[in-house]
Amino acid sequence: MPIRIPDSLPATDVLESENIFVMTEFRAMHQDIRPLKLVLLNLMPTKIVTETQIMRKLSNTPLQIEIDLMQTASYTSKNVSAQHLDTFYTTFDDIKDERFDGMIITGAPVELLDFESVDYWDELTQIMAWSTTNVHSTLHICWGAQAGIYHHYGIPKYELPAKLSGVFEHEVVKPSSPLVRGFNDFFLAPHSRFTEVHAADIEAHPDLELIAVSDEAGVYIAKSTDSRNFFVFGHPEYDADTLKREYDRDAAKGLGTPVPQHYFPDDDPSQEPHATWRAHAQLLYTNWLNYYVYQTTPYDLARVGSEDDNGPDDRNADARA
Template sequence: MPIKLPSTLPAYNVLTREGVMVMDDELAAHQDIRPLKIGLLNLMPKKIQTETQFARLIGATPLQIELTLIRMSDHEAKNTASDHMDSFYRTFRDVRDEKFDGLIITGAPIEHLPFEEVSYWDELCEVMDWTQTHVHSTFGVCWGGMAMLHHFHNVPKHMLDQKLFGAFRHTNLAPASPYLRGFSDDCVVPVSRWTEVRQAEVEAAGLPVLLGSDVTGPCLIEDPAHRALYILNHFEYDSDTLKQEYDRDLASVQVEGAEIEVPVGYFPNNDPAQTPANRWRSHAHLLYGNWIAEIYLTTPYDMDRIGQEQTDLRG
């Protein structure tokens, strides 16, 4: 089954060319099934790139997905055209009376700020509390996951002396988890952040770590009590996303003598002149496909019941 997207959304043509099954509103209306309603709260500056990345992953399952693009109500995007935002995004204020089977909260390039100093923090706290009554399963990504860990469990984020940047190998710590169904014993995950959460503090909060690395720390964390997953790294990245970030960092260096490190384990032979190979795509599809499958197995058919049942509906 396809993912339902407006035919004028840039992701529609991109995913069609890639062979991802997509459908517009007219075709979806002829299917007598209830699609899974998934929201994407997009906090990233490159909105179009990010929405395409996540649509690609959640649209690759056998289920029909209805994707709703959401933005913070009073925060204006600076890097995406206003007509795109007006045409395809709804504010949280506009959707907060609705129910969703799933919600993805993306990362945001504001790691250096304490959570409470983020301009939209109060509304994001409202969003996170709202997920407990209006969303069946929430997926917090990178800063979005750290924000949820801080909000629900008071797990702090810690600034790093050096950016964790590259494609790092991670260990499968919970092979029996339904979210890691089909995973290898280890896998490569793109990492790009200046902050970390620490294993001991996550464990002290009673949260199981599903994927982790001795170098980069916890990667995928489950929060059953809040029906949530937190991934602190970027399975959704395209093959060249880390290269784009590396090129951007090189271009933005203004301090004489400053050095930008080449992403670890990313370019062949550690040579930025060579084309990087994507070594995480299959596991990215597995993870988000497993998340969608778990939602399908456990979400109420009657969406009014979402948020009323706190236990695993599989019994």
């Protein structure tokens, strides 16, 4: 089934050129089916790249998905045209009275700042608080995961001695979770960050559980026990060349950023990298959408967050509510 996005969004042509099933708004209006309603809070400066990467992962499922793109009102990205933002993006004030089946909060290049020092922190905390009553299940990515697990559960982040960048092996530590259904016991995923959360802090919290970790990269996936909040501390949505582009950018600035680990063939940045994480990345998004959004969200969106919304816990993740 397709992903439903505005006809003129730049991602449309890219996804269609990759043989991804994209449904136009006109065609979707003539189907008698309720699509999943998702909101993507895009905090990345390269918004078009990020929205395309994430939509690519959302599209390869048997579900029709309607996506609203949201930006912060308290900070406007300088790396994308105002026309693009005005045409395709909304703000929290525009949607705060709506309800959504799912929400995705992206990362942002602000890791070395204290959370409270981020320009839009107050607005972000308002949005995250709103998600507890207006969103069935929320997926947080990279810095968005660090911000979400700090806001909701008080888990701090810690600065690393150097940037963690590369593709690392991870182990599934809770194989019974539907989120990792179909995963290999060990799998690869990319990371790109300056800070981390500690597994011990998550394990000590009664409302959180670890799903996948890495000996080298630390925590990769954690979730709340009620399955309302998911935290992915890497970048499963990254394209094959994203880490290369980040490394080339930093090298051109003379930042002394280390070569991404286990990424370039023979660790040689002059060689073209290959994506070795794509299948598991797709499965992660598909499992979240299927087991924790589609199969458990109320058919009537007005029930999301109400007493009738039992939530997407693992016990009912195999039967649509």
